[in-house]
Amino acid sequence: MAKTGALGDTIFRSILLIAAASILLIVAAILVMMASNALPTFERFGFGFLVGREWRPAQEEFGALPFIFGTVVSSLIALILSVPVSLGIAIFLVEQAPQKLARPIAFMVELLAAIPSVVYGLWGIFVLAPFIRNYLGPVLQNNLGFIPLFQGRLTGIGMLTGAMILALMITPIITAVVRDVLEAVPTTQREAALALGATKWETTTIVLGNAASGIAGAVVLGLGRAIGETMAVTMVIGNSPQITASLFEPANTIASLLAANFAEATDRLYLSALIEIGLVLFLVTFVVNSLAKLLILSVTRANKEKQV
């Protein structure tokens, strides 16, 4: 009896172990396959690949800088637009709204995260882009046109449209994490502040201070998502590898470059260049996500210990 149990245990545990190890294997395999396929371009261009400004596959010229620029700028603008709003929603849901109101709103914000990327892209092309071309763009150009940011052709397709769609897409993600972090702050802190005569908002600022590193984690997580977001951006950013100051001009990101060109890349060097830039994207998101996780854990774990 005991022996069959022991044998069963060994078999069962081994099966589960293999399943768990498959996750480790996949991550390792992604690294190995991408690195080995990126080798041809890396051998030829070295790190100059990352700072080259020209991207002409036909002439075997591969410079990744315009795509890195586009990725960084679109993600940062998205963060600037999204972070205050996400913080506002999370504070409203956790600190201010009554349960009856908070639940449905929280659910609707979560639904935003469930909508597929390609649907945001479709909406971006046919609703947001015309809105920027006909309303928002002219207003910005007429009033702030002297700033290079707002100069350039107004087609509706470009950096700003991409960044705005990104902002909309990362808002539910940042909101969800900030909510978790705020909820992890012990209620006793709020009660203490209120008992000392603080207003609701003053209490909130104390809670925010306590959760600061977790909120930073949420922002970094949002950044990670924005960097890697592919379809919606591909559809509205214009896919033109240029570095300009204008928010209205088309740009391109690493992920969009891959989405738009990978299927057509038959030439070995071209394919290798695309895989290398994909590897860069992989490593950057890996680091960014790890950082986010550490920051978020620092708050949720510390408060869990305090409460116990």
Add this chain to the structure above:
Amino acid sequence: MATTGNMFERRRRLTNAVMTALTATCAILVTMLLLVILFYIGARGISSLSFEFLVETPKPVGEGGGIGNAIVGSAMMTLLAAAIGLPLGIAAGLYLAEYGQNWFGNIVRFLADTLIGIPSIIIGIFVYTLVVLPMGRQSGLAGGLALAIIMLPIVARTTEEMIRLVPNSMREGALALGAPQWRVSWNIVLPAAASGIATGAMLAIARVTGETAPLLFTALNSRFYNYYYDQPMSSLTVQIFNYATGPFEVEHAMAWAATLILVALILMINIVVRLVTRKRY
């Protein structure tokens, strides 16, 4: 002295009121945006929706056509992904919850979380180098595999969380009755967490049904009904992408209609899961 105190007091109250209004505005703004998006999908999608649209294959512009093969392709690839990703993910989650309190478990947990955050297009590239290059062509197999890899860490982590909710007294009771460890995990813990695991599985299925990027160059696309996993396969999402970026009005209308189908499906799964899980608490 009294007046300055009063003014200070008033300013504090004003700040409080303004900030409350501001945060509420943020919440309203974003929920409105969701409604606006859903409204556009409904309003523009419904006009091109018809029975023919749901069963026909894409045709040259002007001759109608539909998304029948895309629906079948999406279903087949999601099915393949679920067939691989669910058992593997649930097993991995069970390991993490029941045996994973060690360095190996910590590494797997960390990598699963990172894998969830990796852009899905990277998974597409990976499967391209792993399956498409050796096979020499794009296929439904490659597409399904890419979706399975996206599902795996999500299912593993939600399964782990659900199993952790199972009270230890249940395990202890079964062990005290002489059941071996694996019997406890398989016959007691897993059934107890089943509904939670099913919830996670449904959400993971909804998530991969909406994926486009990893299918672009693994499954590619097809203009015909294709029931074979070794051939390029159409999917709803890639079809929406192609229609949306096409030059013709007719194509755009079809993109909205296909989107209506896709979003209705995904939102339905999300709402049903939400209603079912809320009952339990």
